[in-house]
Amino acid sequence: MAAAEWRAARLVPRRAAVSRAQVETVSGRALGVFGLVFGGQTVPTAIDQSAALAEGAGTAVMAVLYGSLAALAVATFARVAVRAAAATFAVLFAIVLMAWPYLVVAPAAIAGQTPWLYYLVTVATTAAVIAVPPMPAAAYTVVIPVVYGVIRSTPAGGGAQPFLAVLDAMYAMILGIVALVIITMLRQAAEAVDAAQDAALQRYDLVARQHANEIERVKVDALVHDSVLTTLLSAAAARTPAERALAARMAGDAVRRLDEAAAEVPGNEDRIGLDVLVRRLRSAVAGFSAPIDVRPTGLAGVELPVEAVDALSSAAVQAMVNSVQHADEPGHGTERSVQIRGAGANGCVIRVVDDGRGFDADAVPMSRIGLRVSIEERMANAGGSATVQSTPGRGTVVTLAWPAGVEGSGS
Incomplete structure (x- = not known):
């Protein structure tokens, strides 16, 4: 490649590729936003159903889950401890869900209703996808909806008919699996892009170094030919004091140019x-x-x-x-x-x-x-x-x- 072509190629703007870090950022922030939206929608229902729970339990459950949702949203936008915040919410939700039958002391107050925890099941399963590897996340995505379906059919869960309980559980499970598949595929694609980018950068760096070395070799060859060899030939042919003085000046100039060339280090500016x-x-x-x-x-x-x-x-x-x-x-x-x-x-x-x-x-x-x-x-x-x-x-x-x-x- 000619030098002009090389310089022109380096001026072409590079489009940023989608990286694993970007996928994690977008997925986390989407979880934070939707978590706040879904959580906000459940507040009226959570307040109404708190009367059916043991004294103080409703307030405690709302404080724990809404507080962890808020912390998750802050973590995703600050890009600090995102996985820890997601794992915390997923664990707390699982604990509250399994404790729900023991917290409800007046099942008649929520008979025929859907427990407000249902609207956060997908948020919890998506949080698990963000926080842990695919296999544990898949287990969580299946187990939590199943647990909810069992609770839904009990008096503490509204006493739903078995078919309706299974339908709710399957719907939550399908949404969780969709989130798991999409995020996992995006991660794998981004990892492949990262690997390809690293390999391309290494190849480009090698070519750039070879090109810089070639330029340096040509420059040194020209310097040796134009200065060093000419000086040596002039010194060998010098017979008079004036010729010797000229050869000495040429030698000094050659040494100076060699020193300047040694101080120039070729590199890659990308x-x-x-x-x-x-x-x-x-x-x-x-x-x-x-x-x-x-x-x-x-x-x-x-x-x-x-x-x-x-x-x-x-x-x-x-x-x-x-x-x-x-x-x-x-x-x-x-x-x-x-x-x-x-x-x-x-x-x-x-x-x-x-x-x-x-x-x-x-x-x-x-x-x-x-x-x-x-x-x-x-x-x-x-x-x-x-x-x-x-x-x-x-x-x-x-x-x-x-x-x-x-x-x-x-x-």
């Missing part, structure tokens, strides 16, 4: 989101024998050059390898985590932490490639920094930052 870095690290963590907790925060809107993402990813993986190989102590379970934090719109800080045996960082010989080259020099060459804090018996913290100096940023 930028990618931190979610790609998080996926790479999660994939790497899955291959370790020891559990490592990946904790991303503040990723929204942060983009880094491909070269910086490569350096951060490789250095973090090497730090994890060092921890797995050297941090464990006999009789002590080592806890490890990788904390990934966006710093502003163009920075990132990664902390690889363990509470293992630790070591004296100053005593590590310069020949140790894993620490000196694979971590510190790799980050320095990419324009970042790496610091190692470790004390024997008190664990290790490896801090990777790009660009250098951003590790102190609180943003």
